[in-house]
Amino acid sequence: MDRVRDLASKKAAVIFTKSSCCMCYSIKTLFYELGASPAIHELDQDPYGREMERALRGLGCDPSVPAVFIGGRFVGSSKDVISLHVDGSLK
Amino acid sequence: MYYFLSSRFFFGPSNFYWYFSLSFFAASEKEYWCLTALRLWRLTGADWLVPQGVKEPRNPFQKAHLSTTFITWHWCRVQICTVGTSDQHYSVFNSAIASGQPFPSVCNHIYTSDKTTTSFTINPSATQVESQRLHLESGQQKNIVAISIGNTDNWGESNMADASPRTDISTDAETDEKYQGFDSGKSIVVAPSDSSDRSKSNLDQKTLRRLAQNREAARKSRLRKKAYVQQLESSRLKLTQLEQELQRARQQGIFISSSGDQSHSMGGNGAMTFDVEYSRWLEEHNRQINELRTAVNSHAGDAELRIIVDGVMAHYDEIFRLKSNIAKADVFHLLSGMWKTPAERCFLWLGGFRSSELLKLLVNQLEPLTEQQLLGIGNLQQSSQQAEDALSQGMEALQQSLAETLSTGSLGSSGSSGTGNVANYMGQMAMAMGKLGTLEGFICQADNLRQQTLQQMHRILTTRQSARALLAIHDYFSRLRALSSLWLARPRE
Numbered sequence: 342m343d344r345v346r347d348l349a350s351k352k353a354a355v356i357f358t359k360s361s362c363c364m365c366y367s368i369k370t371l372f373y374e375l376g377a378s379p380a381i382h383e384l385d386q387d388p389y390g391r392e393m394e395r396a397l398r399g400l401g402c403d404p405s406v407p408a409v410f411i412g413g414r415f416v417g418s419s420k421d422v423i424s425l426h427v428d429g430s431l432k
Numbered sequence: 433m434y435y436f437l438s439s440r441f442f443f444g445p446s447n448f449y450w451y452f453s454l455s456f457f458a459a460s461e462k463e464y465w466c467l468t469a470l471r472l473w474r475l476t477g478a479d480w481l482v483p484q485g486v487k488e489p490r491n492p493f494q495k496a497h498l499s500t501t502f503i504t505w506h507w508c509r510v511q512i513c514t515v516g517t518s519d520q521h522y523s524v525f526n527s528a529i530a531s532g533q534p535f536p537s538v539c540n541h542i543y544t545s546d547k548t549t550t551s552f553t554i555n556p557s558a559t560q561v562e563s564q565r566l567h568l569e570s571g572q573q574k575n576i577v578a579i580s581i582g583n584t585d586n587w588g589e590s591n592m593a594d595a596s597p598r599t600d601i602s603t604d605a606e607t608d609e610k611y612q613g614f615d616s617g618k619s620i621v622v623a624p625s626d627s628s629d630r631s632k633s634n635l636d637q638k639t640l641r642r643l644a645q646n647r648e649a650a651r652k653s654r655l656r657k658k659a660y661v662q663q664l665e666s667s668r669l670k671l672t673q674l675e676q677e678l679q680r681a682r683q684q685g686i687f688i689s690s691s692g693d694q695s696h697s698m699g700g701n702g703a704m705t706f707d708v709e710y711s712r713w714l715e716e717h718n719r720q721i722n723e724l725r726t727a728v729n730s731h732a733g734d735a736e737l738r739i740i741v742d743g744v745m746a747h748y749d750e751i752f753r754l755k756s757n758i759a760k761a762d763v764f765h766l767l768s769g770m771w772k773t774p775a776e777r778c779f780l781w782l783g784g785f786r787s788s789e790l791l792k793l794l795v796n797q798l799e800p801l802t803e804q805q806l807l808g809i810g811n812l813q814q815s816s817q818q819a820e821d822a823l824s825q826g827m828e829a830l831q832q833s834l835a836e837t838l839s840t841g842s843l844g845s846s847g848s849s850g851t852g853n854v855a856n857y858m859g860q861m862a863m864a865m866g867k868l869g870t871l872e873g874f875i876c877q878a879d880n881l882r883q884q885t886l887q888q889m890h891r892i893l894t895t896r897q898s899a900r901a902l903l904a905i906h907d908y909f910s911r912l913r914a915l916s917s918l919w920l921a922r923p924r925e
Contacts, residue, residue, distance in 0.1 A: 361866075363833060364873050367826025374818045404873070419873070420880050427815050427884035429808075 342396040344389050349410035354379030357397060357408040360386065364419050365407040371426065379409075683708050702761035706754065707771050713751050720744050721906045728899050738895045744902050745890055752883045755783070759875045766875055773916030776909065782823060782878035787816040787885035790905060794889075797904045798897055808892040816885045823881070827874055830867060837863045 349355045354372060356379045358365035372379045384390035384406060397408045402418050409416040416422060682704065724740045759766055766783035769776070779785065791813040795801075801809065837860055890898050 361833070363826045363830035363867075363870055364877070366829040367822045367874075367877070370825045371818060371822035374822060419877050423819050423877055423881050424884050426819055427812065427881065427888050429811050429815060429888075 342392075342399070345393050345396045346413070348380070348382055349415070350413040352380040353377075353412060355382065355410040356380070357382050357384055357393065357406055357410075359384050359406045362404075362406050364404075368407045368409065368419050368422055371422065375426075702758055703765040703771075706758040706762075706765065709754050710751070710771050713747070713754065717744070717747055717751075717906070718910075720747060721903060724899055725903055728896075728903065734895050737899050741890070741895055741898050741902065745886070748886055749883065752879050755879050756876055759783075759872050759879075763872045763875055767871070773913045774919060775912045775916040779912075781820070782827065783875045784878060784882055785909075786820060787882050788813055788820055790908075791816065791885070791889070793908055794901050794904055798893065798901060801897070805892055805897075809889070812885060812888050812892065816881060819881050820878075823874060823878055830870060830874070834864055834867045837867060 345357070348357075354377050356365070356368060356372065358369065358381055360383050369379070369381060382393075384394050387393060394405045397405045400408070400415050402408045402415070404418060407419055407422075409418070409422050416425065720740065720743055724737075724744060727737055727740055755766060763783075765771065769780040769783065772780065776785075779789070791809060795809060795813075798805075798809070840860070889901060893901060
């Protein structure tokens with residue numbers, strides 16, 4: 342969890358993903374389309390990936406990835422991101 | 433059944449007695465009984481009385497030889513019947529005798545020793561029956577049985593005077609012909625019937641019985657056939673009824689059952705259920721839109737409009753909920769778009785409509801819009817477009833990944849063992865399965881996008897504008913559906 346928080350605070354937009362997850366790919370694409378450059382952390386590449394995934398689930402993120410943090414604050418999964426995006430509040 | 437040959441009636445030694453010689457065969461099924469010649473004697477009640485001076489007759493049911501040589505043997509039918517009074521029968525005879533007419537074909541009763549009467553039918557042949565004047569004992573009519581009369585050539589009163597011994601002639605049962613000779617064809621006492629008649633009637637009886645049985649059997653089989661056919665007809669009717677019920681139940685019953693138990697919907701069943709649910713949703717949606725249209729056209733107040741618009745929006749939420757349910761069970765059904773009409777399917781994107789396209793359509797129809805609104809709608813349009821693109825790209829990535837998963841190792845790496853290949857295969861499949869599972873997520877996010885877009889639009893627009901927007905959306909899709917119908921109904925060469 343700490344690692345999650347740690348990484349999340351490092352940049353304005355942080356997305357935890359998995360390399361095999363295509364939804365993560367979508368969210369990533371969305372961010373790039375918006376002109377943002379989020380920090381991407383792939384949990385399956387991280388040594389602490391499993392614990393981080395557990396931590397993300399503990400935050401209520403289902404599925405665990407993609408998990409988006411904006412400004413160090415947990416935003417949510419893809420659903421939340423899209424909702425916010427449509428709202429116009431993602432920017 | 434008894435057959436008797438003939439009987440002769442002749443006068444007894446005194447006028448108090450009637451004599452008759454009755455010989456007949458009592459034909460049972462197996463045996464022929466014959467009666468010896470019975471002397472007629474005065475009958476009182478049911479008893480044979482032994483006449484005076486006459487030998488006691490033998491037991492009529494003993495097998496015995498026949499008597500009377502001078503009797504023409506003729507077969508008649510004799511029927512056993514129950515004891516009855518003798519009076520009426522005698523009277524018949526008496527009257528017949530008296531009138532000189534041939535005896536009617538009635539049963540005559542003669543009393544047997546065991547008190548059952550043996551009746552016989554008499555069918556007198558006109559040619560052969562001669563009625564003879566009988567001397568009836570006036571005071572003894574009741575006691576006398578009269579039997580048909582034959583001619584008296586062979587016997588007459590003079591003969592009869594001492595006729596009893598003479599008439600008491602025993603003859604052989606077998607020699608019918610001999611007896612014929614004695615009585616040279618003189619008229620017979622009782623109704624004549626030839627020996628051929630005897631066999632004929634014998635045959636007749638068996639044949640008749642058989643025919644009756646056949647008729648009965650045929651009737652029964654006809655009835656059985658009729659019953660069977662009726663059963664078939666009713667079963668067929670029931671079958672068509674059941675089919676109709678099943679169809680109806682499919683549309684209604686499954687809906688009822690699934691709405692309470694949606695987590696259990698299986699793949700195929702779920703698809704059908706969803707189709708039904710969707711059609712119902714569409715019906716309700718149309719109804720609401722009509723209501724909305726009426727309200728808009730009648731320039732209803734905002735409050736009223738708001739209620740209806742909120743209702744429509746809530747109803748939209750309903751279809752998204754239904755879709756998310758079916759996505760869990762059968763995502764490919766949603767993706768296939770088979771629940772939509774062909775023209776709609778043409779524009780299908782991730783199991784539904786494209787929000788950005790919808791907004792493009794609406795913009796022109798929503799004039800006048802405020803600046804803010806225009807901006808908002810513009811932004812919304814853009815956002816939805818971006819989200820759509822993101823999701824589309826994600827889908828593409830998924831397809832690519834899936835293809836890669838299924839294609840790697842297909843040729844098998846050189847030197848790897850057979851089990852290694854199998855393990856590879858299994859691993860491949862497992863990975864592919866996992867990837868397919870993410871499809872549901874994409875559908876859900878696509879629906880989410882649609883739902884969010886609609887809601888955002890509703891937020892940006894005023895109530896009246898929202899009403900018009902909803903009407904416009906509905907009209908567009910209904911035109912697409914109408915186009916589909918036309919297309920499906922087009923004449924083909």
